[in-house]
Amino acid sequence: MDFDPPASVRPLLDRIEKFVAEHVMPAEREVLETGFNASAKLLADLRARCKAEGMWGPNLPKDLGGLGLTLVEHGLVSERLGRSPIGHYVFGCQAPDAGNAEILHKYGSAEQKQQWLEPLARGDIRSCFSMTEPENPGSNPTLLSCTARREGEHYVIDGHKWFTSSADGAAFAIVMAVTNPDASPHARASMIIVPTDAPGFERVRNIKIMGDAGEGWASHAEIWYRNVRVPVANRLGPEGAGFLIAQERLGPGRIHHCMRWIGICERVFDTMCTHITRRKIDDDKTLASRQIAQAYVAEARAEIEASRLMVLHAAWTIEHKGFSAARDQVSLIKFYVADVMLRLVDRAIQLHGALGITSDTVLAHYYVHERGARIYDGPDEVHKMVVAKRILKRYEP
Numbered sequence: 001m002d003f004d005p006p007a008s009v010r011p012l013l014d015r016i017e018k019f020v021a022e023h024v025m026p027a028e029r030e031v032l033e034t035g036f037n038a039s040a041k042l043l044a045d046l047r048a049r050c051k052a053e054g055m056w057g058p059n060l061p062k063d064l065g066g067l068g069l070t071l072v073e074h075g076l077v078s079e080r081l082g083r084s085p086i087g088h089y090v091f092g093c094q095a096p097d098a099g100n101a102e103i104l105h106k107y108g109s110a111e112q113k114q115q116w117l118e119p120l121a122r123g124d125i126r127s128c129f130s131m132t133e134p135e136n137p138g139s140n141p142t143l144l145s146c147t148a149r150r151e152g153e154h155y156v157i158d159g160h161k162w163f164t165s166s167a168d169g170a171a172f173a174i175v176m177a178v179t180n181p182d183a184s185p186h187a188r189a190s191m192i193i194v195p196t197d198a199p200g201f202e203r204v205r206n207i208k209i210m211g212d213a214g215e216g217w218a219s220h221a222e223i224w225y226r227n228v229r230v231p232v233a234n235r236l237g238p239e240g241a242g243f244l245i246a247q248e249r250l251g252p253g254r255i256h257h258c259m260r261w262i263g264i265c266e267r268v269f270d271t272m273c274t275h276i277t278r279r280k281i282d283d284d285k286t287l288a289s290r291q292i293a294q295a296y297v298a299e300a301r302a303e304i305e306a307s308r309l310m311v312l313h314a315a316w317t318i319e320h321k322g323f324s325a326a327r328d329q330v331s332l333i334k335f336y337v338a339d340v341m342l343r344l345v346d347r348a349i350q351l352h353g354a355l356g357i358t359s360d361t362v363l364a365h366y367y368v369h370e371r372g373a374r375i376y377d378g379p380d381e382v383h384k385m386v387v388a389k390r391i392l393k394r395y396e397p
């Protein structure tokens with residue numbers, strides 16, 4: 001058992017770490033303060049530099065101009081990029097585009113690849129994924145109301161969606177809609193590509209997340225699809241295969257998120273340790289001298305190390321034994337790592353005192369914008385229930 005990163009990616013990981021520290025982290029404050037749109041040029045310049053240095057698209061296959069990394073290798077990259085809120089965006093592997101690119105690559109027709117995947121992979125356009133509906137529980141996505149009815153060689157889509165991340169400024173949405181209402185629950189829906197300039201596509205608003213509506217890539221939209229007419233050729237994969245494809249999208253997606261969260265943990269851990277070793281709470285004593293702060297540091301360190309091993313092992317299992325062999329592991333990391341990250345962010349804020357809730361450090365940004373980690377891609381409770389049921393089944397008499 002070798003716990004070192006694979007030799008094949010070690011030089012790349014060093015280069016990425018350096019690039020993130022020297023170019024990405026110094027730029028993030030401007031992006032977070034002025035917003036995604038006002039920082040368009042800064043972000044484009046960073047992306048161009050990342051491409052020029054041969055580090056673009058770590059998750060993308062080589063035939064699409066990416067690095068073609070394996071899941072474990074990309075996990076290690078994702079951890080390094082997670083140290084900045086704009087890391088994944090600068091390297092062209094940000095959600096939801098990364099997941100959309102993966103399913104377009106696997107299920108897209110030649111025309112779909114040419115029209116949507118190629119410009120997406122180059123970073124010329126952005127995309128979004130539109131499944132969750134305000135009226136229905138996202139945790140049970142078989143209960144979708146959005147329909148796509150067939151009229152000759154077209155689908156006509158009607159539905160109400162929300163939390164369509166990054167829809168603002170996206171060129172297309174991949175919409176999950178019911179095409180086969182009489183089929184079994186998991187065979188009712190299909191994924192359909194909808195250009196965002198199609199008549200009837202209405203982005204109602206960017207939803208405020210704890211007071212911040214965000215913009216562009218950094219936003220979550222409410223959308224109405226009203227009689228949106230698209231060719232049948234816009235369907236991704238076979239009719240009724242929406243859930244199958246969604247599962248494929250979520251498996252690696254959860255690994256990517258978890259490794260990104262570990263990157264966030266490392267950033268927050270650094271921020272916390274730096275602060276408490278400097279903040280005087282007495283004439284000659286810093287906060288770091290207090291046992292309660294030391295306990296936070298030690299607990300966080302143990303939890304980060306445990307998280308990394310769990311996630312890399314899950315990625316390794318998917319790679320070597322297939323997704324179904326890793327099902328339990330993926331559920332475990334999804335709720336465990338999200339919880340580790342959010343508890344650490346909260347403790348780091350606590351040890352920063354009032355400074356912790358200002359925007360003078362990156363902590364408040366994470367507190368607001370990463371809280372969703374325990375909800376999206378399966379809420380904690382659902383993952384716990386699913387994994388516990390499977391475990392308990394093995395104990396049944």
Ligand SMILES: Cc1cc2nc3c(=O)[nH]c(=O)nc-3n(C[C@H](O)[C@H](O)[C@H](O)COP(=O)(O)OP(=O)(O)OC[C@H]3O[C@@H](n4cnc5c(N)ncnc54)[C@H](O)[C@@H]3O)c2cc1C
Pocket residue numbers: 096129130131132136137138139140162163164165166220372373375376377378379380381382385
């Ligand atoms: C930041 C963020 C980004 C997102 N991006 C996207 C996106 O790009 N595209 C998209 O389509 N969707 C997106 N979503 C939506 C996300 O997929 C849903 O929020 C998620 O599936 C949960 O669905 P819900 O919000 O409807 O909660 P519900 O299904 O109503 O569940 C509410 C709560 O009930 C509890 N619960 C649910 N089911 C059970 C159960 N079986 N047993 C016990 N407790 C249960 C859980 O605590 C859960 O949090 C995003 C969400 C967030 C927060």
